[in-house]
Amino acid sequence: SQTIHQWPATLVQPVGSPLSLECTVEGTSNPNLYWYRQAAGRGLQLLFYSVGIGQISSEVPQNLSASRPQDRQFILSSKKLLLSDSGFYLCAWSFASDTQYFGPGTRLTVL
């Protein structure tokens, strides 16, 4: 069966510091991978998605970037965090555009 991991679970970072969140999927090959953010009291906003290694599509222009260095690894990064980057970050995977399955999420607080 497939499993999706995210770490860290929680993170508190100062404004202006860098960010690296990692997501890995087990038990499948060549999945579609996604990064979402849920801001307080809001829905799920798609940030990036990837259909293969090195292939990244950005949905919303922002202070963040994503990379997919390996088939089952998806990384969300920032060079300098802003207060507005605080939120709950979720990684998800799917077979093609089929049902998406989410990881446990990372709670990011930027102070």
Place this chain on the structure above:
Amino acid sequence: DQQVKQNSPSLSVQEGRISILNCDYTNSMFDYFLWYKKYPAEGPTFLISISSIKDKNEDGRFTVFLNKSAKHLSLHIVPSQPGDSAVYFCAARNEKLTFGTGTRLTIIP
């Protein structure tokens, strides 16, 4: 432009009664609809889905109804249980998923 809307941010239902969660969409190109359930500080979990060629899909206590002419989707939970208390997101697919803003369901014992 919010293509998928959940107009009720919250809903309270007595245990044992039926919970009905609603979702409206605007894009007629959506071909697949899903419901997710989310507990605090956890990732959403997939609950049930329906293809645009169907009008009903049932899985245990959960039934999803699709009214394409009205561009309306609903999730029925019956009987409602305390463990159903969570935030429910509807999502619609047109290559990618577009999520609604969620409805917080509280089941009152």
